[in-house]
Structure formats: C-alpha cells, structure tokens
Amino acid sequence: xxxxxxPSVWARQRRAREQPALSQDRIVSExxxxxDAEGVEALSMRALGARLGAGATSLYRHVAxxxxxxxxxxxxxxxxxxxxxxxxxxxxRTSVAECAHSLRAMVLRHPWVxxxxxxxxxAQLGPNLMARSERLLALFRAAGxxxxxxxQAMSTLIAYVVGMTTxxxxxxxxxxxxxxxxxxxxxxxxxxxxxxxxxxxRLRDEYAARRGDDPAKLRDDNFTYxxxxxxxxxxxxxxx
Numbered sequence: 001x002x003x004x005x006x007p008s009v010w011a012r013q014r015r016a017r018e019q020p021a022l023s024q025d026r027i028v029s030e031x032x033x034x035x036d037a038e039g040v041e042a043l044s045m046r047a048l049g050a051r052l053g054a055g056a057t058s059l060y061r062h063v064a065x066x067x068x069x070x071x072x073x074x075x076x077x078x079x080x081x082x083x084x085x086x087x088x089x090x091x092x093r094t095s096v097a098e099c100a101h102s103l104r105a106m107v108l109r110h111p112w113v114x115x116x117x118x119x120x121x122x123a124q125l126g127p128n129l130m131a132r133s134e135r136l137l138a139l140f141r142a143a144g145x146x147x148x149x150x151x152q153a154m155s156t157l158i159a160y161v162v163g164m165t166t167x168x169x170x171x172x173x174x175x176x177x178x179x180x181x182x183x184x185x186x187x188x189x190x191x192x193x194x195x196x197x198x199x200x201x202r203l204r205d206e207y208a209a210r211r212g213d214d215p216a217k218l219r220d221d222n223f224t225y226x227x228x229x230x231x232x233x234x235x236x237x238x239x240x
Contacts, residue, residue: 008125
C-alpha cells in the first residue's frame with residue numbers, strides 16, 4: 001500500500017528537466033512581483049500565466065497548484081532575511097536583533113506575506129527558511145541555549161516579529177489604498193481619536209504623550225521596544 005503523500009512542494013521531488021523559457025524560478029519571481037503590485041487576492045495561475053505570456057496549463061508543469069506556489073513565494077522572500085554568523089564579534093543579542101529587524105523589513109516590503117503565513121504547508125522545509133533557521137539556531141546556541149530550548153527561543157523571537165508586522169503590514173496596506181501618506185492619515189484622524197479617548201484618562205494620557213511623534217518613527221520605536229523586552233527575557237535565561 002503506497003504511503004500517503006504530503007501536500008507540499010517540499011515533499012515531492014522537482015522535475016529534473018524544465019523548459020528554459022518557463023522555469024520554476026521564473027514563475028516564482030514573477031509571482032512575487034505580482035503579489036507586491038496587486039496583493040494576494042490578485043494571485044491566480046491564470047493571471048500569473050498572462051504576465052508570463054503562457055497558459056495556466058504551462059505553469060502546472062512546474063508548480064502543481066496555487067498552494068505550492070504560495071509555499072514557493074514565501075520561501076523566496078525569506079531568502080531576503082539576513083542572519084549573521086554565530087562567531088561574529090558583535091555578540092548574539094545584537095545579531096539576533098538585526099535578524100529580527102531584517103525579518104520585519106522583509107514583511108513590510110512584501111505585506112501580502114503576512115496574510116499567508118498560516119497557509120504555507122511545510123514552510124519549514126523550504127531551502128531559504130531552513131538555511132536561515134540553521135544560522136539563527138547557531139546564534140541561540142552560542143548564547144547558551146541548549147538543544148530544544150534554542151528552537152523555543154527562536155520560535156519566540158519569530159512569533160513576536162510576525163505578530164507585530166502582521167498588523168503593521170495591514171495598516172500600511174490600508175494607507176496605500178487610501179492614497180494618503182502616513183502623516184496625512186495621522187492628521188486626518190487626530191481629532192476623532194482625541195474625542196474618542198476624552199473619557200478614558202489613561203488612554204488620553206498615553207495618546208497625549210505621543211501626540212507629536214512622527215508616525216513612522218513611532219512604529220519603529222514600538223517594534224524596537226517590544227523586541228528589546230523579548231531579548232531581555234531571553235538573555236535572563238542564560239545569564240544566570
């Protein structure tokens with residue numbers, strides 16, 4: 001009786017021969033461009049085929065279905081995440097922080113990726129994600145985390161970054177659709193926000209404390225604050 005197949009592009013072998021004019025790499029690169037320009041709702045094999053000057057059936061020779069295509073494009077953009085070598089003299093905490101900022105920057109460059117993180121099958125088997133996970137684990141091992149807990153530390157870091165950037169990417173996508181700059185959007189909602197918090201003294205105090213801040217800088221500051229607190233907690237685990 002044959003073993004059941006796992007529905008993932010990483011669970012089956014890539015075909016040895018690919019058409020020179022229409023390779024899997026070319027399909028993935030064009031899919032990323034389509035997603036960046038139009039968002040995940042616009043992605044279909046038909047639309048992608050039209051951009052490539054090929055029929056959808058031609059794409060299916062290289063990618064079995066849309067789910068596999070999503071796996072491939074997610075792994076493609078993960079290749080943009082930078083992770084230092086574990087023996088870099090700057091130290092594990094600085095290196096991990098740089099990696100977190102790099103992951104955030106990747107998601108904000110490709111805001112569609114935030115909406116598909118939970119739909120990527122065996123994403124952990126993608127070559128780019130595996131290579132970067134290996135390097136990030138090496139940083140946590142260098143910090144003193146033992147096998148098993150190093151993976152938990154890495155998962156904690158990534159969960160923080162993904163959680164923050166998912167809402168951030170959605171907000172920036174909303175801005176893009178509105179046609180306003182971030183500062184214009186902040187100015188347009190200021191009076192409504194001030195009215196809304198008027199009867200909530202703690203919210204009013206917090207809003208007043210950041211009222212004049214540049215909204216893009218405020219996002220950066222909020223991300224860095226949370227990241228520092230996550231790293232404080234991880235550092236405490238190995239400092240004793």
